[in-house]
Amino acid sequence: xxxxxxxxxxKIIEKKQPVAFWCNPISxxxxxxxxxxxxxxxxxxxxxxxxxxxxxxxQLPKDRFSAERxxxxxxxxxxxxxxxxxxxxxxxxxxQRAGTDLLGNTIYFGEGSWLTVV
Amino acid sequence: xxxxxxxxPEMSVQEAETVTLSCTYDTSENNYYLFWYKQPPSRQMIxxxxxxxxxxxxxxENRFSVNFQKAAKSFSLKISDSQLxxxxxxxxxxxxxxxxxxxxFGGGTRLMVKx
Numbered sequence: 596x597x598x599x600x601x602x603x604x605x606k607i608i609e610k611k612q613p614v615a616f617w618c619n620p621i622s623x624x625x626x627x628x629x630x631x632x633x634x635x636x637x638x639x640x641x642x643x644x645x646x647x648x649x650x651x652x653x654q655l656p657k658d659r660f661s662a663e664r665x666x667x668x669x670x671x672x673x674x675x676x677x678x679x680x681x682x683x684x685x686x687x688x689x690x691q692r693a694g695t696d697l698l699g700n701t702i703y704f705g706e707g708s709w710l711t712v713v
Numbered sequence: 714x715x716x717x718x719x720x721x722p723e724m725s726v727q728e729a730e731t732v733t734l735s736c737t738y739d740t741s742e743n744n745y746y747l748f749w750y751k752q753p754p755s756r757q758m759i760x761x762x763x764x765x766x767x768x769x770x771x772x773x774e775n776r777f778s779v780n781f782q783k784a785a786k787s788f789s790l791k792i793s794d795s796q797l798x799x800x801x802x803x804x805x806x807x808x809x810x811x812x813x814x815x816x817x818f819g820g821g822t823r824l825m826v827k828x
Binding site for chain 1 (some may be wrong): 730746748750755756758759760763765804806808810815816818819820821
């Protein structure tokens with residue numbers, strides 16, 4: 596079974612430029628997450644989707660970040676314009692619809708997209 | 714809000730020996746799930762082991778096992794017969810069982826396995 600797929604793996608951009616990341620979750624997973632991980636820290640949630648609905652985006656800096664999950668499958672995360680402090684790894688993850696069992700609550704991660712803003 | 718604490722920023726172990734990584738958490742929930750993830754230099758978060766809070770039996774996955782102490786809110790990871798490929802960051806994570814739940818990570822422990 597294919598895992599969570601992300602692209603690009605690496606991106607270097609100049610500040611004030613836009614950048615977009617793409618994610619394809621595990622087949623059948625209704626819930627999709629975008630996390631940001633700064634160097635030396637644990638991941639922090641940016642946004643969570645249940646199907647195509649963003650149900651938790653309280654940590655998403657909405658002035659420059661946007662995300663969408665059209666048709667409830669693939670998702671894109673965009674930053675415009677990028678700032679130096681946006682340099683991080685952006686992790687996409689997915690899980691089955693959150694339920695009462697361990698399997699439904701297990702989150703699987705992609706390989707991440709490394710962003711360097713110079 | 715839940716918090717997850719990993720008190721060991723770095724640890725090292727000799728190849729083939731056993732090492733235990735500690736994790737404590739704070740929650741008022743009774744139903745929840747606990748996870749250990751491994752993150753090698755490639756930065757992919759790989760699920761190592763998981764545990765349901767209402768199951769008494771400690772989870773085991775090959776060389777990896779946990780010591781889950783619910784009353785003490787402790788969830789340590791034991792790696793037996795350590796291998797060079799175990800070198801990575803290890804993150805403990807907590808997820809409440811209710812709807813709208815969010816995965817909270819600890820700060821991580823960097824493990825170095827020495828030959």
